[in-house]
Amino acid sequence: MHIMIVDSSRVVLKIITALLEPRGHAVNAFTDSEEALAFLNNTPSVRVLITSLEVRPISGLELCWSARLLAEARRPLYVITMSSARNARNLAEALDSGADDFIEKPPxxxxxxxxxxxxxxxxxxxxxxxxxxxxxxxxxxxNRRAFFGRARDAADRTGNHGQMTAILADIDHFKRINDEHGHDVGDAAIQAVAKLFGAEGIVGRLGGEEFAIVLPGRSLEEGEAFAGRLRLLVRDLRVRGARGPVRLACSFGVSAWSESETVEGLLKRADIALYEAKTTGRDRVVSAATDLILARTA
Known part of the structure; x- marks a missing residue:
């Protein structure tokens, strides 16, 4: 496991590290709790935080609380506090602050x-x-809820002046596939398309045959090119059906992040572009443009 240790004493850190590393654990040790919290924020591979209550500049209890908030944000994390003065009050405060366990120092x-x-x-x-x-x-x-959560996190990192592109995709004539070949073939079609889409960016299935992709750091032109490559890959797919191979195609709508944007607004514009792609022939990529948005929202 990847383990972090935080203690003001370098001697204690060396003792605990010497106990852990021979067992194959990856260990990062800190005397500064603020540096430790920054590392924890940026390193999702950390599974265990062992922290003394007597650390600075952030107290051990504050560090426990901050770590617990991180753990609630979709990542597994186990927090062990340690103190040279084990008593009921210390134990209660540690557990109330989000610790999972308490151990005497040095353990x-x-x-x-x-x-x-x-x-x-x-x-x-x-x-x-x-x-x-x-x-x-x-x-x-x-899934839909997780996709929006990840997309909002990416939007927060992008800020007002960064680049980010959204792509909405829909399997063309999907109802016909289900009606003519059965739901098993329809499910196989969804799985085959998902396998193509899941290689890059933040990718989710929003429901039915609709998919969404968010590409942080990509411009509209890069998003269009990416969607174009996916469109061609989908055209090459064949799904086994009772009466022979079933060909697939997808339509794509693309939009780009703008100042004061929201994820919902970004995806709404991609959805309008997708609708345009579906109503003008399918199996194509359409990008959201100002005149298109005004026409569809009037």
Whole structure:
């Protein structure tokens, strides 16, 4: 596991690191709790935080609370606090601040490894629950709620002046595929398209045969080119049907991030462009433009 240790004493850090690294754990140690929190924010691979209550400039209890907020934001994390003064008040404050466990400082090897085995069991379970809560069961892509959450996170990082592109895609004549070949073939078509779409960016299945892709750092032109490549790849797909191979095609709507944008607005404009692609012949890429938006929203 990837483990972080925070303590004001370099001696304590060396003792605990020496207990962990021979067991194959990746360890990062910090004397500065503010630096530790920044590292934790930027390193989702960390599964266990071991922190002393006596750290600065952020107190151990504050660090526990901040770590717990991170853990609630779709990542597994187990928090162990430690103190040289074990008492009921310290234990209660630590648990109330979001800690999962409490250990005396410095910890003994046998007790520490036992608590880490418990941490591994719990974080593995958390990871699976997060996966189930965020994943579309048919395709393995993000479900609608998880997709919007990830897209909003990307929008926050993009800010007003960054670049980001959204693509909405819809399998053409999908109802006909279901009616003529059966729902099993329809499901296979959705899975085949999802496999193509899931290689890059933030990708979700919004429902039925509709997919969404957000590409942080990409311009409208780059988004158009990406959608164009996907369109050609979909045309090459063949899904096995009872009466022979079933050909597929997709329509795409593309929009680009603008100042004071919202994710909902970005996707709405991509949806309008997708509608235009569907009503003007299908199997094409249409980008959201000002005149198109005004025409469809009037």
């Amino acid at each position: 003994g090897a046998e007790e520490l490894h036992a608590r880490l085995r418990a941490a591994e069991r719990l974080t593995t379970m958390q990871e699976e629950l997060i996966r189930l809560a965020e994943t579309d069961p048919l395709t393995g892509l993000l």
